[in-house]
Amino acid sequence: MPALSGNQLAVETHDLRREYRARRGAGVTALDGVSIEVAQGEVHGLLGPNGAGKTTLMKILSTVLLPTAGSGRVLGHDLATEYRRIRPLLGIVFGGERGVYPRLTARQNLRYWAALYGLSTAAGRSRTEELLDEFGLAERAGDRVETYSVGMRQRLHLARGMVADPRVLLLDEPTNGLDPLAARQLRELIGRLAGEGRTVLLATHDLDEAELLCDRVTMINNGRVVAAEAPKTLARLLSRQERIRVRADPALLDQVRALPEVTEVAAADDGAAVVSVGSQEAVGRVLAFVVAAGVTEVRTELPNLEEVYLRLVHRNDERSVVAR
Numbered sequence: 001m002p003a004l005s006g007n008q009l010a011v012e013t014h015d016l017r018r019e020y021r022a023r024r025g026a027g028v029t030a031l032d033g034v035s036i037e038v039a040q041g042e043v044h045g046l047l048g049p050n051g052a053g054k055t056t057l058m059k060i061l062s063t064v065l066l067p068t069a070g071s072g073r074v075l076g077h078d079l080a081t082e083y084r085r086i087r088p089l090l091g092i093v094f095g096g097e098r099g100v101y102p103r104l105t106a107r108q109n110l111r112y113w114a115a116l117y118g119l120s121t122a123a124g125r126s127r128t129e130e131l132l133d134e135f136g137l138a139e140r141a142g143d144r145v146e147t148y149s150v151g152m153r154q155r156l157h158l159a160r161g162m163v164a165d166p167r168v169l170l171l172d173e174p175t176n177g178l179d180p181l182a183a184r185q186l187r188e189l190i191g192r193l194a195g196e197g198r199t200v201l202l203a204t205h206d207l208d209e210a211e212l213l214c215d216r217v218t219m220i221n222n223g224r225v226v227a228a229e230a231p232k233t234l235a236r237l238l239s240r241q242e243r244i245r246v247r248a249d250p251a252l253l254d255q256v257r258a259l260p261e262v263t264e265v266a267a268a269d270d271g272a273a274v275v276s277v278g279s280q281e282a283v284g285r286v287l288a289f290v291v292a293a294g295v296t297e298v299r300t301e302l303p304n305l306e307e308v309y310l311r312l313v314h315r316n317d318e319r320s321v322v323a324r
């Protein structure tokens with residue numbers, strides 16, 4: 001990998017907009033003024049629900065799609081006018097089956113990509129063997145890719161993205177569809193590649209993955225940035241939500257609702273009430289209150305990460321509506 005230079009940003013965008021025109025009816029605004037900054041060597045997560053605009057942003061950054069308005073740079077090069085300089089600096093790993101040929105072996109695939117990237121035959125061969133080793137594919141390197149597990153295929157995708165030793169890796173949902181073990185192996189590989197000083201931009205809707213791998217995350221919703229935070233900050237926001245599941249009569253639930261620690265009382269599908277409180281310390285006080293009132297069916301639970309995340313996004317939606 002070429003040496004890093006200066007304190008230039010690896011990726012920056014300013015007010016990016018992207019509209020998809022519809023043949024009939026209204027078009028879709030996939031990105032609505034997105035500005036992000038990613039420092040060199042940073043692992044940066046792009047988080048957002050389906051349709052948030054992550055893939056559109058990744059496509060623009062990989063120079064295969066032009067923005068409708070706004071601008072962006074990769075390692076100082078303009079996305080619209082200097083794509084020829086940007087492409088050799090990028091490793092692109094998008095989900096799905098595109099990009100590797102199932103009827104070829106892993107070795108043939110990687111040699112083919114090395115040739116496409118302009119490596120000489122000898123350099124391509126030695127790079128291929130390095131990558132096969134590094135990505136745990138050496139043993140099956142001579143077998144057709146169509147006989148590989150999903151995890152192996154995805155490791156091959158990542159290896160393919162690494163052929164030209166890129167400084168910036170764009171990974172779109174790389175662990176999507178993998179079983180937990182294969183996902184963990186792939187995350188370890190991504191962590192290792194980042195540890196070598198590369199910049200990684202990782203689109204995901206897996207919050208555990210983002211917390212594990214990313215230095216910072218940008219949350220996108222409806223084509224807009226709703227937060228750009230370090231995951232620790234995000235985790236603090238997340239852990240603020242605690243829940244108590246309780247079966248109690250409506251009169252007692254009214255009293256619970258009136259407690260200052262309680263942020264919400266909602267009905268669960270099974271007829272119980274789900275009480276949300278503002279902090280972990282407050283859980284004890286609310287528990288003591290319901291137990292003292294004679295309730296015996298009570299337990300605490302943490303909302304799953306996805307759920308809390310969606311709540312955060314929703315809250316940000318409301319704020320941005322108010323701000324407009």
Ligand SMILES: Nc1ncnc2c1ncn2[C@@H]1O[C@H](COP(=O)(O)OP(=O)(O)OP(=O)(O)O)[C@@H](O)[C@H]1O
Pocket residue numbers: 020021028029030048049050051052053054055056057
């Ligand atoms: N080629 C296209 N033509 C029309 N609309 C599109 C096109 N590609 C994406 N969109 C729309 O743009 C919006 C953003 O899509 P995008 O794929 O960027 O989101 P995403 O965050 O990557 O979602 P997912 O997690 O589902 O992949 C969505 O409303 C989507 O339907």
